[in-house]
Amino acid sequence: MPRTTTARAQLIASATRLIHSSSYLAVSVDELCADAGVRKGSFYYFFPSKRELALAAIDEQWTWTRANILEPAFAPDVKPLERFERFFGLVAQHQQADVVRGCPFGNLAAELGTQDVVIRDRIRQVFDGYSVYFERALRDASDAGLLSEDVVSRTADALVAYFQGALLLAKTRNDATLIEDLAVQALHLVTGDKP
Amino acid sequence: MPRTTTARAQLIASATRLIHSSSYLAVSVDELCADAGVRKGSFYYFFPSKRELALAAIDEQWTWTRANILEPAFAPDVKPLERFERFFGLVAQHQQADVVRGCPFGNLAAELGTQDVVIRDRIRQVFDGYSVYFERALRDASDAGLLSEDVVSRTADALVAYFQGALLLAKTRNDATLIEDLAVQALHLVTGDKP
Numbered sequence: 001m002p003r004t005t006t007a008r009a010q011l012i013a014s015a016t017r018l019i020h021s022s023s024y025l026a027v028s029v030d031e032l033c034a035d036a037g038v039r040k041g042s043f044y045y046f047f048p049s050k051r052e053l054a055l056a057a058i059d060e061q062w063t064w065t066r067a068n069i070l071e072p073a074f075a076p077d078v079k080p081l082e083r084f085e086r087f088f089g090l091v092a093q094h095q096q097a098d099v100v101r102g103c104p105f106g107n108l109a110a111e112l113g114t115q116d117v118v119i120r121d122r123i124r125q126v127f128d129g130y131s132v133y134f135e136r137a138l139r140d141a142s143d144a145g146l147l148s149e150d151v152v153s154r155t156a157d158a159l160v161a162y163f164q165g166a167l168l169l170a171k172t173r174n175d176a177t178l179i180e181d182l183a184v185q186a187l188h189l190v191t192g193d194k195p
Numbered sequence: 196m197p198r199t200t201t202a203r204a205q206l207i208a209s210a211t212r213l214i215h216s217s218s219y220l221a222v223s224v225d226e227l228c229a230d231a232g233v234r235k236g237s238f239y240y241f242f243p244s245k246r247e248l249a250l251a252a253i254d255e256q257w258t259w260t261r262a263n264i265l266e267p268a269f270a271p272d273v274k275p276l277e278r279f280e281r282f283f284g285l286v287a288q289h290q291q292a293d294v295v296r297g298c299p300f301g302n303l304a305a306e307l308g309t310q311d312v313v314i315r316d317r318i319r320q321v322f323d324g325y326s327v328y329f330e331r332a333l334r335d336a337s338d339a340g341l342l343s344e345d346v347v348s349r350t351a352d353a354l355v356a357y358f359q360g361a362l363l364l365a366k367t368r369n370d371a372t373l374i375e376d377l378a379v380q381a382l383h384l385v386t387g388d389k390p
Contacts, residue, residue: 023306025220099309109367110305111218114294124367157364157373158357158380165360168301169352171308172319178352185353188387189380 008046010036015057020104023111024054024119054108055122061104062126069094074133080141081187084134084159088183091163095176102171106164130163131156138190146191158189203241205231210252215299218306219249219314249303250317256299257321264289269328275336276382279329279354283378286358290371297366301359325358326351333385341386353384 014035018027029050033040047053073087095101109123134156142149166182209230213222224245228235242248268282290296304318329351337344361377 022310023218023220025218026310101309102305106363107305110297110302110363113366113369114296115217115221120367120369127364127367154376155380158377161360161364161377162353162357163360164363165356165358168305168359168363169322169356172304172315172322174308174315181349182353182356185350185384185387188383192380192383192387 007036007038007042011038011043011046011053012056012060015053016061016104019054019057020101020107021099024050024108025111051116051119054119058105058108058119058122058126062129066129070130070133074137076140080137080144080146081190083137084186084190085183088163088166088179088186091167092170092176092179092183095167095170095179097176100171100174100176103164103167106167110168127160127164130160134159141190155190159186162186162189202231202233202237206233206238206241206248207251207255210248211256211299214249214252215296215302216294219245219303220306246311246314249314253300253303253314253317253321257324261324265325265328269332271335275332275339275341276385278332279381279385280378283358283361283374283381286362287365287371287374287378290362290365290374292371295366295369295371298359298362301362305363322355322359325355329354336385350385354381357381357384 011032014032015027018032018035029040029043032050032053033043043053047056069087069090073090074083076083078086101107105123105126108119109127113120113123135152138147138152138155139149141147142152147155162182163186166179166186169182170176170178206227209227210222213227213230224235224238227245227248228238238248242251264282264285268285269278271278273281296302300318300321303314304322308315308318330347333342333347333350334344336342337347342350357377358381361374361381364377365371365373
């Protein structure tokens with residue numbers, strides 16, 4: 001099999017899907033190669049280790065998440081609070097499945113946070129990336145008089161925690177509709193600090 | 196080594212500590228036996244599988260959590276909202292360490308939710324157990340006119356999600372003080388639905 005960029009992309013696609021469906025430690029390099037249809041020698045041509053493949057998969061999923069969830073949810077065509085409702089709605093929609101898999105980023109942080117500082121820090125960066133979108137909407141909400149400007153950063157943290165927890169609870173109950181049910185309260189996190 | 200109940204308790208203690216410090220799949224039966232000072236034959240005398248030991252460890256941690264966090268936090272000697280502040284304070288205090296390990300229950304739900312329905316359902320029961328404490332305080336808050344009685348159940352779900360997310364974010368940033376910082380917003384989840 002040629003060492004094409006297609007093989008690299010197939011390995012990333014396999015890692016994305018298999019790790020999200022089970023966990024990082026549950027999937028071996030052999031299984032990743034078999035799923036991607038790539039020889040083990042080729043694997044190490046593209047990636048020095050499983051961790052490096054996981055990091056590439058995280059980057060790929062983050063690009064996907066920005067394009068398919070964050071950009072459409074936080075487009076400024078609707079009022080700030082409606083953007084958060086749209087965000088929870090899109091997250092719920094993408095979690096709909098026979099088996100709710102939860103957040104690919106949150107799952108890795110929970111599984112590997114104490115075991116792999118490099119992966120943990122990459123997930124921290126992803127969470128910071130969510131915060132950028134949240135803070136932009138919160139500043140618009142602040143301009144509209146819905147919260148004080150000085151709590152924007154803390155409120156963004158609270159919303160990252162809340163949506164991660166909502167995804168984890170949905171995974172634990174295997175019920176994605178819970179995410180939309182919990183969207184209403186997300187707005188209280190914003191408006192509880194009315195100036 | 197005698198097959199004493201001490202050996203069983205040592206296996207549970209090792210599983211509790213090692214799984215919380217790494218993850219379920221990261222710890223083998225051999226490592227659990229070595230850490231507990233128990234022969235492998237004795238392991239299978241007490242537990243048919245690693246899963247059964249993990250379930251016993253979950254039960255043990257839940258007993259500990261009720262006695263050391265939930266009972267003291269939700270004692271009705273202070274007002275309902277102060278109980279939630281006390282809860283977040285105690286959770287933060289027990290997470291203080293060089294490496295923040297996150298919630299032992301949430302970690303397992305994130306790691307194994309799609310892979311082991313038995314463990315997932317046990318964690319769901321634990322989360323329901325937190326809800327029992329939360330709902331009791333929320334009903335007192337409702338009696339005090341702080342929220343409508345008809346949103347007590349939904350608000351309890353929101354608080355379970357929020358504190359789980361706060362623990363996950365604290366683990367991802369390796370910063371337990373974040374949990375106390377996020378306690379303020381937890382109260383907004385309650386009072387956002389003022390009747």
